[in-house]
Amino acid sequence: MPLLDLKGVRVEFSGFVALSDLDFAVEKGELRCLIGPNGAGKTTALDVICGKVQAVAGRVVYAGHDIGRLQEHQVSRLGIARKFQVPSVFRELSVRNNLDVAYSKRPGVFRNLGNWRRADVDDGLAKLAEFVGLKEQFNQSAGALSHGQTQWLEIAMLLAQDAELILMDEPTAGMTAQETHKTAELLNRLKGRHTIVVVEHDMGFIKEVADVISVMHQGRLLAEGTVAEIERHPEVKSAYLGSGGIHGA
Amino acid sequence: MSTRHSSRAWIYGYIAVCVVMLALPLFVSDGYLLNKFARYIIFGILSLALCLSWGYAGILNLGQAVSFGLGSYCMAMALKLRTIPIQTGGGVPDFMSWNNVKTLPWFWEPFHSYAFAIFAGMAVPAILAFLLGWFVFRARVTGVYVAIITLAMLVVVNLLIIDAQSYTGGFNGITDLTTLKLFGIAFDAYSKATYYLAAFSLIAALLIGLAIIKSKTGLVMQAIRDDEMRVRYFGYDVAHYQNFAFCVSAAIAGFAGMLYTLVMEFASPTFLNVSISLSIVIWCAVGGRASLLGAALGAIVVTGVQGSLSDSPKFLDTWMLIMGALFIAVVLFLPKGLVSLIDIFEQRFRKQAAGGGGPLTPTALPAAAPAASELRQDEVG
Numbered sequence: 278m279p280l281l282d283l284k285g286v287r288v289e290f291s292g293f294v295a296l297s298d299l300d301f302a303v304e305k306g307e308l309r310c311l312i313g314p315n316g317a318g319k320t321t322a323l324d325v326i327c328g329k330v331q332a333v334a335g336r337v338v339y340a341g342h343d344i345g346r347l348q349e350h351q352v353s354r355l356g357i358a359r360k361f362q363v364p365s366v367f368r369e370l371s372v373r374n375n376l377d378v379a380y381s382k383r384p385g386v387f388r389n390l391g392n393w394r395r396a397d398v399d400d401g402l403a404k405l406a407e408f409v410g411l412k413e414q415f416n417q418s419a420g421a422l423s424h425g426q427t428q429w430l431e432i433a434m435l436l437a438q439d440a441e442l443i444l445m446d447e448p449t450a451g452m453t454a455q456e457t458h459k460t461a462e463l464l465n466r467l468k469g470r471h472t473i474v475v476v477e478h479d480m481g482f483i484k485e486v487a488d489v490i491s492v493m494h495q496g497r498l499l500a501e502g503t504v505a506e507i508e509r510h511p512e513v514k515s516a517y518l519g520s521g522g523i524h525g526a
Numbered sequence: 527m528s529t530r531h532s533s534r535a536w537i538y539g540y541i542a543v544c545v546v547m548l549a550l551p552l553f554v555s556d557g558y559l560l561n562k563f564a565r566y567i568i569f570g571i572l573s574l575a576l577c578l579s580w581g582y583a584g585i586l587n588l589g590q591a592v593s594f595g596l597g598s599y600c601m602a603m604a605l606k607l608r609t610i611p612i613q614t615g616g617g618v619p620d621f622m623s624w625n626n627v628k629t630l631p632w633f634w635e636p637f638h639s640y641a642f643a644i645f646a647g648m649a650v651p652a653i654l655a656f657l658l659g660w661f662v663f664r665a666r667v668t669g670v671y672v673a674i675i676t677l678a679m680l681v682v683v684n685l686l687i688i689d690a691q692s693y694t695g696g697f698n699g700i701t702d703l704t705t706l707k708l709f710g711i712a713f714d715a716y717s718k719a720t721y722y723l724a725a726f727s728l729i730a731a732l733l734i735g736l737a738i739i740k741s742k743t744g745l746v747m748q749a750i751r752d753d754e755m756r757v758r759y760f761g762y763d764v765a766h767y768q769n770f771a772f773c774v775s776a777a778i779a780g781f782a783g784m785l786y787t788l789v790m791e792f793a794s795p796t797f798l799n800v801s802i803s804l805s806i807v808i809w810c811a812v813g814g815r816a817s818l819l820g821a822a823l824g825a826i827v828v829t830g831v832q833g834s835l836s837d838s839p840k841f842l843d844t845w846m847l848i849m850g851a852l853f854i855a856v857v858l859f860l861p862k863g864l865v866s867l868i869d870i871f872e873q874r875f876r877k878q879a880a881g882g883g884g885p886l887t888p889t890a891l892p893a894a895a896p897a898a899s900e901l902r903q904d905e906v907g
């Protein structure tokens with residue numbers, strides 16, 4: 278049984294059909310890349326998994342739970358983490374505090390009242406910051422970070438959250454080639470320990486990390502297979518027509 | 527800018543305020559002045575309460591005066607009941623007998639007990655806040671809409687209190703109270719005892735507030751203020767955190783209201799009118815809404831200056847202008863309030879002490895990812 282299983286999912290935005298009859302399944306431990314032309318519904322697919330939008334038809338099942346009607350925090354507590362297309366960190370909080378918020382094993386109000394700054398947690402968070410190259414910025418506010426650093430902070434936050442399933446929306450957008458490579462390296466290391474779904478446009482990056490690629494087009498799944506299979510796929514080629522082909526999207 | 531006030535300057539700031547406040551009666555023995563200072567301190571508590579919900583959790587509560595007023599009425603009811611034997615000799619307070627009420631309404635009964643009244647002075651505002659918060663935060667109402675709803679609530683409660691004249695004293699409020707006596711101490715409005723009660727209450731409120739904002743709950747509150755949506759994806763039930771901040775704030779404001787009855791010697795519907803509610807926002811913003819100490823000082827300074835000018839009515843009109851100008855100036859030039867001057871001075875000082883920071887270099891990927899498995903080791907109980 279797959280860890281994540283979407284069946285016949287349909288999402289509408291006041292009449293506009295963003296997802297229609299989407300089937301999408303991911304096995305535990307897999308690293309799945311999700312690609313497709315602009316407006317294909319990739320972000321919406323992640324939204325429907327993490328509870329941001331709700332499907333009008335179909336089922337979203339995660340580890341045996343029907344999560345289609347759950348709120349965002351309930352989905353998160355089941356072990357699903359999300360990185361957004363637009364980097365979103367807490368700009369007024371320090372890097373350290375951003376990581377602390379993300380480290381959310383016990384999310385209750387009253388539990389956290391007794392949860393004061395502890396040296397051991399601090400050490401762990403500092404290691405994470407060092408890992409993504411933000412050691413110097415540990416006590417600086419996140420609003421002062423550059424775009425690339427913000428991306429890295431968000432990735433570190435995902436690591437702090439330590440979820441079973443990680444949904445990443447264009448993690449390498451705005452990164453230099455070197456940073457993109459570093460991200461690929463990181464994802465390869467997380468492979469197996471976590472189940473990961475990455476939405477990406479960068480084919481070089483995808484080739485570095487992907488086992489299986491899923492291609493979306495007009496709100497549904499168009500094709501699924503290895504990089505070589507997808508590149509040869511005639512329907513994928515025509516879907517990307519006019520957007521400069523799969524490599525130019 | 528640090529969000530944690532752990533730096534030295536801040537600690538000194540807290541200590542200095544407490545010391546000055548506690549030492550004041552050594553130099554001031556005039557009861558009238560002490561009463562005035564106690565009033566400013568109570569406004570400080572009220573402003574601090576708003577700081578918790580607005581400054582830390584981003585909930586702009588324009589109905590803060592509801593909590594303040596309800597607390598004030600709870601205390602006044604208890605003090606009024608003790609006057610019955612002297613003032614009327616019957617079973618009801620004087621204003622009720624003027625309104626032809628013969629038996630004491632059921633909700634007045636438990637206020638024969640001081641313990642109940644003090645509990646209710648915090649619990650009633652907190653419960654009301656909880657009920658309102660339950661609907662508002664569940665429905666994910668945010669920003670200016672929260673302000674409008676809380677303001678509407680204020681108007682409604684105010685009208686209800688004025689309307690139920692035979693039970694609440696209507697426009698006149700509840701007057702001619704007895705003096706609170708607890709543990710053998712009489713809290714006369716012009717006594718040092720009452721002043722100290724207010725001062726220690728502010729210190730207690732500061733400590734409780736600090737305990738909250740320094741905990742992880744306080745951190746999550748600040749994250750919610752920053753980006754409410756994002757917080758949800760880390761598994762926090764945002765509505766719970768918002769309602770918690772809202773209720774604690776209401777309870778503290780209720781406590782301030784009880785103290786206010788002691789120093790004013792009456793409770794009145796004017797304690798929960800719109801202008802008090804708006805004043806609280808101004809105190810909080812001027813002092814610094816991102817700092818408990820700042821918010822409290824904002825109230826003390828603004829009302830203090832206002833109070834010293836109020837003796838000449840000519841000045842009072844000018845005062846409204848000065849206050850408006852001050853508010854605009856602070857909001858424009860010091861968005862974190864007057865108290866952010868501490869941060870600014872400290873940063874200047876630090877920069878002089880140490881040189882600039884080194885350039886940023888991307889670090890190489892270490893061999894082993896310190897994934898959260900390392901963090902997980904501290905999972906205890």
Ligand SMILES: Nc1ncnc2c1ncn2[C@@H]1O[C@H](COP(=O)(O)OP(=O)(O)OP(=O)(O)O)[C@@H](O)[C@H]1O
Nearest residue numbers: 290293295313314315316317318319320321322362
């Ligand atoms: N909140 C919304 N309201 C209305 N339409 C929306 C909303 N969100 C997405 N859409 C529409 O749904 C379609 C799918 O959007 P989505 O963001 O999922 O695409 P995407 O595959 O992530 O594209 P991109 O590669 O540009 O990020 C688009 O046509 C978009 O305009």
Ligand SMILES: [Mg+2]
Nearest residue numbers: 319320321362
């Ligand atoms: Mg997208």
